[in-house]
Amino acid sequence: VEPTPSPKRPTLTSIARSLDLSIATVSNVYNHPDRVSDRIRELVLNAADAAGYAGPDASARQFRRGRADTLGVIFTDELSFALKDPAAAAFLSGLASSCEDAGLNLLLIPAGPPPHAAKVSAVTNAIVDGFVVYSVPEGDPHLGTAMKRNLPLVVVDEPDSVEGADWVGPDDRAAMRELAEHLIGLGHRRVGIVSSRLDVVAQTGPADRTRWGTARYSVMRKRIQGIADALSAAGLPPSALQVEERFSYSAEAGAEGLHALLDRSPDITAVCCIGDVLAIGALRAAEERGLRVPDDVSITGFDDIPEASRAGLTTVTQPLVEKGAIAGEFFLTHAAEGPGRRHMLPTHVTVRRTTAPARH
């Protein structure tokens, strides 16, 4: 009489042994059902069921096969932060649609803000076939870690040029310049900008040219640069531009930013927010001050999230969902088409109800 097997977690081996079959056959039941007789298949499935065996262990399987069928996504911020941005959610939604078609899972990797980076990054241990890096600052340590893993890498938005990576994003500078030209055309001569943090080293309040000109968040830098380009092309002095920096990217920050800007420069007639979420908050802040938009101040955003159109916000439209889909495609076609591809997303200025001629 054999001893009854101890009540451990069942494995392929234990199922095989209990049935006096080889593990190869049991494996085939799950992986190549057609290579196995009906009788055996049923036998195995029943035994598995009885033993509470849910099929081959996922991590042993993945280890053995060498493919994770998973794409890792790295965000700038804490995940919990990033997901509050509808633009990021839209991006993720587009990415998910590429992945679903290919049967890929998405692993969200909480990279944490650079300060945390002393510890081993979750990027090191992520079981993935490649990475999509969403908008991280230049020199980000998680990006560095991802690069070392020698897996396909797709960078979204920033940093601008990462060796061995594909890239997808808009031309932030040109897009924002076009928006500023719209404003200048309306007669605006004093422009304020509300930005979320420009650099890894936090700073709140007015940001001078040196500060924003060397920002390691290159998307922010370029958007501001685009406005500066337009202003200077119109012959306006550097003082025509005021930048107010906040730490977070939220409606609250946008509201604070607008207040700060108008408190210190009451002659500002147009406030460009670096993103729609900030602009939504700025709209509310203008109302709090008893200012009518657009009659008293013009306010603009960037991204064109769904709420922007409902709020009538004038903004720069970029294809957010498509951005995610393209990032997914880049990963999927990485082997065939190699790294180094760049996909510039089309943008346009969408004029709605928050911009109007400057009041003088």
Added chain:
Amino acid sequence: VEPTPSPKRPTLTSIARSLDLSIATVSNVYNHPDRVSDRIRELVLNAADAAGYAGPDASARQFRRGRADTLGVIFTDELSFALKDPAAAAFLSGLASSCEDAGLNLLLIPAGPPPHAAKVSAVTNAIVDGFVVYSVPEGDPHLGTAMKRNLPLVVVDEPDSVEGADWVGPDDRAAMRELAEHLIGLGHRRVGIVSSRLDVVAQTGPADRTRWGTARYSVMRKRIQGIADALSAAGLPPSALQVEERFSYSAEAGAEGLHALLDRSPDITAVCCIGDVLAIGALRAAEERGLRVPDDVSITGFDDIPEASRAGLTTVTQPLVEKGAIAGEFFLTHAAEGPGRRHMLPTHVTVRRTTAPARH
């Protein structure tokens, strides 16, 4: 003279061999740096760098250790779909915040709508330490697969009672009843409901009592039931309630729903949308019809997403981010506190600017 090793991907073993060290020592350099002399550590790290070795292979490591440090999240819909709902994004954000603190990654598993379920579910192969299932219909096959894996399981919203799982969600029925009482108090006697799909088997158009009473999406069922409760407690006949079902959960669907409802029952004075996203669309549809809200029609939502407050929507407020955080906590404390816990989320009716006395 030894042959130079072939240019394969470097491994712990190849690094060890090239340095004439044991693999245990090389492993220690990465896993227990303190157990290793400075000299050896540097030696190994340099050799690894030169060889392009990024550290122990993630999946071999995970296989060996037996812990994935990853939580799997299963959504009802295609992921790409789910992420368009700000309530889901807020939930995920809360979940991410619990996970970040614990150093867990989040694996988003595209479960796909039930029709797809014939194939092997991604749930089977997901390398995770547990699952959070977000609002799936009763009898969902992915949920069944997840249950079989014998891992900690947390169910959010629905289904209602899953054996061996923890649960977190609001009391949908009571919450919606309270909202309906608010409406009845304002004199409304004919109420329309716009719902996204009620059952796995799609159907668009009017949903009769049998349809919604047996809906496998229990959240929808309960919310409708809550309104029916209030109406019947007020002595109103079943015909006081009209339900319009759409397939998707989107602003467009909400707009279509409102139009359909008012086309067929022009005497409806209040439209309850089963969620805020639908309500946002219904608001727009009312405008399209030249109806003033709330003077001509009252419109309500459910969830209280950020945009709801900006739109002035009267709705049921539930703590969305907290819901995610609690789901994360449940997973984290699963071992200690065992399954079967239920956390009922508090809700309240938030009256804003889209409800007013009924026009007669």
Added chain:
DNA sequence: CTGAAAGCGCTTACAG
């Protein structure tokens, strides 16, 4: 259709 065998790359006691 079924099975014996090799081996994926690593970590962990344990011994020295």
Added chain:
DNA sequence: CTGAAAGCGCTTACAG
């Protein structure tokens, strides 16, 4: 501080 050895659970040619 360093190393020899066992083994995690599985899949895949290959042979019969």
